Amino acid sequence: MLACVPSAVLRGVDGQLVRVEVHVSRGLPGYTVVGLPDAAGRESRERVRAACLSSGLPWPLSRVTVNLAPAAVRKPGSGLEAAIALALLAAADALPAGALEGIGVIGELSLDGSVRPVPGVLALVGTLAAAGVEQVVVPAADAAEAALVPGVTVRAARSLGELHACLKGEAPWPDPPAAPPPPAVVADAQAAGDDDPADLADVRGLHHARHALAVAAAGAHHLLLVGPPGAGKTMLARRLPGILPRLDRGEALQVTRIHSAAGVRTHGRLVERPPFRAPHHSASAVALVGGGSPRVRPGEITLAHLGALFLDELGEFPPSVLDALRQPLEERVVRISRAHATVDFPADFVLVACSNPCPCGRPEPRCACTDVQRARYLRRLSAPLLDRFDLRLEVAPPDAGAGPGPPSAAVRDRVATAVERQRDRLAGTPWRRNGHVPGAALDTVAPLPADARRTWRAICRTRAVSGRGAARIRRVARTIADLDDRAEVTADDVELASMLREDLA
Amino acid sequence: MSGGPDDERAAAALALVSLPAITPARLRRLLRAHGGPQTAVAAVAAGDAAAAVGRARDPAALARLWRARLDVPAARARVRSRRTRVWVEGDGAPFRDPGPACPPVLLGEGEWPGALDGPRVAVVGARAASPHGLADAAELGAVLAANGVTVVSGMAIGVDAAAHEGALGAGGAVVGVVATGLDVVYPRRNGSLFRRARASGLLVSEHAYGVPPAAARFPVRNRIIAALADAVVVVEAAERGGALITARHGAEMGRTVFAVPGSRRNRAAAGCNRLIADGAIPLLDPGDVLLAIGTGDPHARWHPPGPGPTDPDEAAVLDALGGEAATADQLARRCRLAPGRIAGALRRLAQRGLVEHRRGRWWPR
Numbered sequence: 001m002l003a004c005v006p007s008a009v010l011r012g013v014d015g016q017l018v019r020v021e022v023h024v025s026r027g028l029p030g031y032t033v034v035g036l037p038d039a040a041g042r043e044s045r046e047r048v049r050a051a052c053l054s055s056g057l058p059w060p061l062s063r064v065t066v067n068l069a070p071a072a073v074r075k076p077g078s079g080l081e082a083a084i085a086l087a088l089l090a091a092a093d094a095l096p097a098g099a100l101e102g103i104g105v106i107g108e109l110s111l112d113g114s115v116r117p118v119p120g121v122l123a124l125v126g127t128l129a130a131a132g133v134e135q136v137v138v139p140a141a142d143a144a145e146a147a148l149v150p151g152v153t154v155r156a157a158r159s160l161g162e163l164h165a166c167l168k169g170e171a172p173w174p175d176p177p178a179a180p181p182p183p184a185v186v187a188d189a190q191a192a193g194d195d196d197p198a199d200l201a202d203v204r205g206l207h208h209a210r211h212a213l214a215v216a217a218a219g220a221h222h223l224l225l226v227g228p229p230g231a232g233k234t235m236l237a238r239r240l241p242g243i244l245p246r247l248d249r250g251e252a253l254q255v256t257r258i259h260s261a262a263g264v265r266t267h268g269r270l271v272e273r274p275p276f277r278a279p280h281h282s283a284s285a286v287a288l289v290g291g292g293s294p295r296v297r298p299g300e301i302t303l304a305h306l307g308a309l310f311l312d313e314l315g316e317f318p319p320s321v322l323d324a325l326r327q328p329l330e331e332r333v334v335r336i337s338r339a340h341a342t343v344d345f346p347a348d349f350v351l352v353a354c355s356n357p358c359p360c361g362r363p364e365p366r367c368a369c370t371d372v373q374r375a376r377y378l379r380r381l382s383a384p385l386l387d388r389f390d391l392r393l394e395v396a397p398p399d400a401g402a403g404p405g406p407p408s409a410a411v412r413d414r415v416a417t418a419v420e421r422q423r424d425r426l427a428g429t430p431w432r433r434n435g436h437v438p439g440a441a442l443d444t445v446a447p448l449p450a451d452a453r454r455t456w457r458a459i460c461r462t463r464a465v466s467g468r469g470a471a472r473i474r475r476v477a478r479t480i481a482d483l484d485d486r487a488e489v490t491a492d493d494v495e496l497a498s499m500l501r502e503d504l505a
Numbered sequence: 506m507s508g509g510p511d512d513e514r515a516a517a518a519l520a521l522v523s524l525p526a527i528t529p530a531r532l533r534r535l536l537r538a539h540g541g542p543q544t545a546v547a548a549v550a551a552g553d554a555a556a557a558v559g560r561a562r563d564p565a566a567l568a569r570l571w572r573a574r575l576d577v578p579a580a581r582a583r584v585r586s587r588r589t590r591v592w593v594e595g596d597g598a599p600f601r602d603p604g605p606a607c608p609p610v611l612l613g614e615g616e617w618p619g620a621l622d623g624p625r626v627a628v629v630g631a632r633a634a635s636p637h638g639l640a641d642a643a644e645l646g647a648v649l650a651a652n653g654v655t656v657v658s659g660m661a662i663g664v665d666a667a668a669h670e671g672a673l674g675a676g677g678a679v680v681g682v683v684a685t686g687l688d689v690v691y692p693r694r695n696g697s698l699f700r701r702a703r704a705s706g707l708l709v710s711e712h713a714y715g716v717p718p719a720a721a722r723f724p725v726r727n728r729i730i731a732a733l734a735d736a737v738v739v740v741e742a743a744e745r746g747g748a749l750i751t752a753r754h755g756a757e758m759g760r761t762v763f764a765v766p767g768s769r770r771n772r773a774a775a776g777c778n779r780l781i782a783d784g785a786i787p788l789l790d791p792g793d794v795l796l797a798i799g800t801g802d803p804h805a806r807w808h809p810p811g812p813g814p815t816d817p818d819e820a821a822v823l824d825a826l827g828g829e830a831a832t833a834d835q836l837a838r839r840c841r842l843a844p845g846r847i848a849g850a851l852r853r854l855a856q857r858g859l860v861e862h863r864r865g866r867w868w869p870r
Contacts (some may be wrong), residue, residue: 208833211844229866272718357864365772368743370662372694396832398866454850462856480845492845498515499848502862 001025003090006104006133009075009081010122012336012343013261013298015120015127016253019069020080020105021224022087026062035068038294040078047078047109055161060092074340076295079118082107082137085160086167099167104128107139113160117141120261122253125149137163140174144268145260148253199238201407205398206232210405212391212500213352217243217308217411218418219479220433221390221472222329222351224314226378226504230363231397233354239404240308240352241276242408245416251306258346259306262298277309277349281316285324289347290336296343301328304349314353315380322385325351329388332436348432355381357394364397378504390435390472391500418482434479439471446478448489455491459498473497506545513804515591516581518610521549523580523713524571531557533594533609542593542610551573583714589614589687590707599733604758606728608711614687615707620678624800625655627755628733629727629748630664630741630800635773635830636861636868638664639743641765643671644808645738648791650677652801657682657707657734659726660699662692662741669698680707682731684726686716709733724750731755735798738763738788742776749759749776752785761797763788768829814859818842818850823859830866 002023008015031045052059066084068075083105089095106124107115118124121142129152136154138146143156156174157163166173168206175466209225214235216223225233247255252270259275262268279288279300286292290299301309311317328334332348358369359377369377378386386392422433429445431437437445448456456477460470475491476497481489521532521542534557548554552572583589592599594609599621621800627648628642646656646668656667656672660681669679681702685691687710690699700710712731727750731737737755742748742854752762762787767774781787788794796803804821814820819850825831825839836847851867854860861868 130567205834207837208844263571368633372662394865399832399835401838402834462852490845492843492849494845495849495852496845498852499844 001091003043003087003100005083005090005100006088006128007077007080007106008104008127009077010120010123010261010295011073011124011341012296012345013120013258013302015123015125016073016075017127018073018075018080020065020086020087021069021079021284022091023067024060024088025063025065025349027247029061029063031064031066033066033068035066035071036074037068037080038074038076038481041068041075041080042079044078044084044109047111048081048088050111051081051085051113051160052088052107053109055159055164057089057160057164058092058094060088063188064088064091065223074294077118078108079106079124081109082115082160082163084141085109086137086163089164095164095167096169099169102134103137103167104131104133104135105137106142107137107157109160112255115139115157115159115163119263120257121145121341122148122257122260122266125152125154126257128152135333142268142281145256145266147268148256148270198239199242199408200236200411201404203236203239204404205231205402206236206395207402207405208500209233209393209395210411211496213237213240213394214243214411214415214457214483215476215479215500216240216350216391217245218433218483219390219422219475220348220350220413220435221476221479222388222435223353223393224386224389224504225352225354225393225395226357227354227395228357228364228367228397229361231395233395234312235256235351237310237312237354238278239408240310240350241273244274244276244308244409245412245419246272247274247306250274254346255306258298258302262303264303273307275304277301277304277307278310278312281311281313283317283321285318285321287326288321289324289334289346290343291336291338294340296336296341298340298345299334301325301334301347301349302345305346306348308352311351311353314355315359315377319380319382323382324387326382326384344412350435351389353389363379386504387468389501390476392502393500394502394505396505414485417481417485423484434475434482437475439468439474441472442474446474446489448474448477448494451475452489452491452494455494459494462500463482463503473501476500507529512581513586514542514593515584515589516577517546517588518591518593519584519612519713520546520575520580522576522610522612523576523709524632525547526561526567526570527652527713529597529608529688529711531559534559536594537611546575546577555813559718586685587614590618590725590774601732601735602758604732606754606758607732608729609860611709611729612687612713613707613709615703617678617704617706620680620706622653623653623655623678624798625657625680625734626732626794626798627657627737627751627760628664628668628740629658629730629737629751630739631667631743631746631748632661632663632778632808633743634663634667634741635771635796636863636870637767637771638765638773639667640870641807642663642667642722642740643674643793645740645765645788645791646671646673646677646679647675649794649801652795652805653677654795654798654801655680657730659683659723659730659747660695660702660708661723662694665748666695666698668704668740673698673701673705677705681706681708682710682726682730682733683710684712684722685718686710686712686714688714689717691718699858723747728754730736730758731758734760736763738765738794739777739780739785740765740870741767741771741779741826743773743858744775746776752780755783761786761794763794814854816850816853819854819859822847822854823848826860826867826869828869830863830868
């Protein structure tokens with residue numbers, strides 16, 4: 001009379017284990033769901049009933065109570081319906097005892113009895129696997145993604161009737177999910193494939209800024225390019241994905257999990273290219289850092305986790321939105337607190353931003369903005385935010401003599417080398433890249449040789465940089481040396497790092 | 506002009522300048538019709554001023570408004586408390602040869618009455634001047650001051666401020682012609698310059714106290730700058746800049762107009778080169794302008810460049826700049842040094858003031 005099936009719901013970008021308990025007893029026929037479902041969960045009654053009847057399965061004319069445990073946690077979404085239906089069938093003796101032993105179920109039901117896909121399957125299956133479930137039933141459309149989780153047997157469910165037959169042993173389980181077909185339209189995260197037409201070789205001039213872009217990609221240093229329209233700064237920044245090294249398997253799983261949970265189609269494949277997110281400047285603070293109620297959703301900075309966030313026309317973003325970025329930029333994680341839940345989203349990204357130097361937006365010869373107007377425009381960007389850019393560069397339009405630079409592939413190789421060096425150096429520390437190392441740890445992690453230190457001190461004195469700024473110059477200098485595959489930071493590296501961090505005015 | 510009976514005259518003139526909808530033409534008609542400030546004030550107080558209004562929808566109504574708003578006691582208090590100096594048309598005004606373009610009443614404030622006694626040269630130019638233009642303006646201001654010449658300019662950002670600063674730094678006198686009331690500091694950024702200009706010269710204006718900055722008043726103000734000077738020097742001016750208006754007024758008033766020639770690549774100098782093409786004298790050395798006004802050392806030269814840097818990287822970078830502005834990319838292409846070495850050379854040069862970074866370009870001094 002009682003049956004219990006493990007399932008899971010999304011909580012942020014992670015899974016939350018939910019035990020679906022169904023009790024069928026004598027009494028007036030009725031159906032009650034308890035355990036804080038949301039509106040979609042309460043509506044499940046109609047979908048579960050119709051799906052059972054369409055599949056030719058019995059619907060008990062009894063009193064049905066569905067409990068979603070733990071009872072005190074809100075359960076958003078409709079992904080528990082398949083689990084409810086199977087638990088109901090078991091409780092109503094339509095499934096043999098023990099048929100559901102060790103099986104977790106995920107999926108939404110359609111009125112005709114088919115099992116519909118749900119977002120975040122990778123995270124949900126991971127949660128079930130961690131809870132000791134051996135077999136997981138997932139919607140057929142999500143089976144390929146679920147198969148990325150090691151240690152569980154994935155059963156693809158097409159419809160409730162078929163599921164019922166397989167569980168009873170009347171039919172064999174369908175074949176394990178085939179490799180996903182090559183998608184015709186790939187999600188933006190994968191758009192920057194190897195055949196990416198946006199190559200650095202297309203950009204004329206801007207060698208200095210190009211170097212800064214490579215430094216940003218290699219050491220996870222945030223980069224701000226300021227320059228008049230037509231200087232090519234957006235064109236350059238858009239080519240960042242082409243020089244970011246591929247994600248390793250652990251990173252790819254993290255990114256895929258986040259994207260799946262956020263509803264970005266991953267087509268059952270691992271996201272192996274670092275994500276590149278470019279929200280428009282009309283984005284709200286919630287769209288950028290995450291939020292929402294009752295289901296707290298990840299924002300663009302979380303979708304850019306382990307990749308890059310590109311903000312074009314930084315000065316046009318509302319200042320309040322930009323200031324919401326300050327804490328995640330520093331901590332590489334964002335904590336969203338709402339009345340009913342507090343969720344931590346990972347937000348480890350490289351911020352690349354472009355801005356016009358003045359409000360008129362006219363290219364250089366026709367711009368008549370005064371220094372005061374320019375200073376006022378850049379003052380929209382708060383000093384603490386500007387301070388968080390390790391690399392700040394004012395670019396001028398390339399002149400006639402400027403030629404093309406090295407192609408993306410060549411730069412990507414140098415970046416990969418630099419990443420490798422950092423991986424070795426930072427192994428056993430909480431940091432992945434030079435850009436993450438706090439100032440206090442620099443002396444142990446990346447010590448400066450005597451002559452480089454003398455130069456660094458001289459720069460700090462003459463430029464009157466803050467303590468934080470001084471640390472940023474050191475970190476960038478370390479990455480410059482890594483890009484050249486050198487063990488020692490030289491005085492020239494420090495000089496270049498200082499030049500790549502201009503005082504914008 | 507301060508003291509006893511003059512105070513009354515100054516107060517009367519200030520009261521007239523402060524009338525609503527007053528224009529230089531109306532003021533001039535008032536003064537001419539009634540013979541002087543005090544008699545004009547009496548006429549306005551009696552409501553007899555309609556004839557001076559000239560073209561207006563209802564001259565009588567404006568005359569009634571003038572009668573209602575005329576406030577001689579307030580003007581008297583202002584003149585006493587601020588020690589305002591007032592020049593009225595016809596009393597040996599400070600203008601070299603007052604023409605119809607000059608205002609009938611000019612107000613001044615400042616601690617150095619002698620600023621308007623000696624030779625005077627207007628140094629004007631663009632607000633968005635290049636580092637080169639700013640340096641030239643400052644040096645010219647200093648040379649003029651050292652030769653006992655008062656520098657006249659508009660107290661604006663850019664070349665104006667640099668010329669004033671140069672003259673003040675050399676211990677000279679300045680005359681700042683403002684387009685607002687004398688109690689308004691605009692641009693606010695130049696607050697300290699305004700204080701020092703009052704201490705070492707004069708601020709003058711044709712407007713009543715409290716008149717705020719307005720775009721239309723700035724070009725009109727430029728005719729006063731030209732009228733107060735013996736010669737006009739344009740240091741840097743864009744193709745359509747306010748400084749060209751000053752130069753045109755100067756030419757019309759018969760002043761010698763100089764322009765500092767610039768590179769064709771320097772857009773801030775395009776107006777100067779145009780002036781030269783139109784007949785202005787290219788200012789090759791500060792002595793040229795001293796020669797033209799017949800005072801000081803006609804052989805005064807621009808400050809000669811110091812000895813070049815001994816460090817080979819720094820010398821290579823300065824050579825690569827070639828006296829003009831360049832981006833970091835251009836420098837890298839021209840001097841073929843590693844980016845880090847260029848960066849170091851530029852930083853050391855900037856520290857000694859030999860180069861300056863501005864808007865993505867490096868400028869040699």
